[in-house]
Amino acid sequence: MRAVAPADPLEELDRIGYPDQDPDDDAKAIAAEMRSMGDDRRNAILRALPRWLADQSLARQSIALELAVELKDEDLMRAAVEEADRRGIYDEPYTDRSPAWLTYHLMLFPRITRFPTPEGMRYLENCAGEIAAARSPARRELAARACLLLALSRSIDAQEAVRSCLRTIRSWGDKVVMASALALLSNRLARHPDMVDLLEPSELEYARSFLPQR
DSSP states (O other), X not given: OOOOOOSSTTHHHHTSSOTTOOHHHHHHHHHHHHHTSOHHHHHHHXXXXXXXXXXXXXXXXXXXXXXXXXXXXXXXXXXXHHHHHHHOOOOOOOOSSOOHHHHHHHHHHHHHHHSOOHHHHHHHHHHHGGXXXXXXXXXXXXXXXXXXXXXXXXXXXXXXXXXXXXXXXXXXXXXXHHHHHHHHHHTTTTTOGGGGGGSOHHHHHHHHTTSOOO
């Protein structure tokens, strides 16, 4: 008897992976499964995945974003950027947690640097451009991270671009935003050792605190 495909293509994905597993690991398992599928079945899932980008579940959002990178699917990455545009950028204070719109943007940023598409890089540039107008901690964190990621992606004058970002971030005097920026830089110190010279001693110590202890 021929197996009947589920009415909703995304139902298949819920059966792959493990409960409480890291969403990135789930995405890798799902990507491996999708690579073995026939074109029709795989394309049906890809067309439906933008629904997970808009889902309230952070895990589903993260899996969909990671699948765009794993499968190098430009249409899904384009949908991810469109979802970011739909969510918008706002000046608002932090409460007990980051606002949902900010969380989505910050999940999307590193995926764009790993799978840079024209739409994705334009979006990252637009977010970095918010650094001049940002007034609230949430909007400043978004702009700071975008500015630094864009600077680090440059093949020429990356060090000076990072220096400029840090100068603006320091001028805000916001410890939360600076901590977020240093957490981002901590993962890149090994690949960009020249960046060490751009950090003040206390900043460098804080950034290194995020690295695995030997």
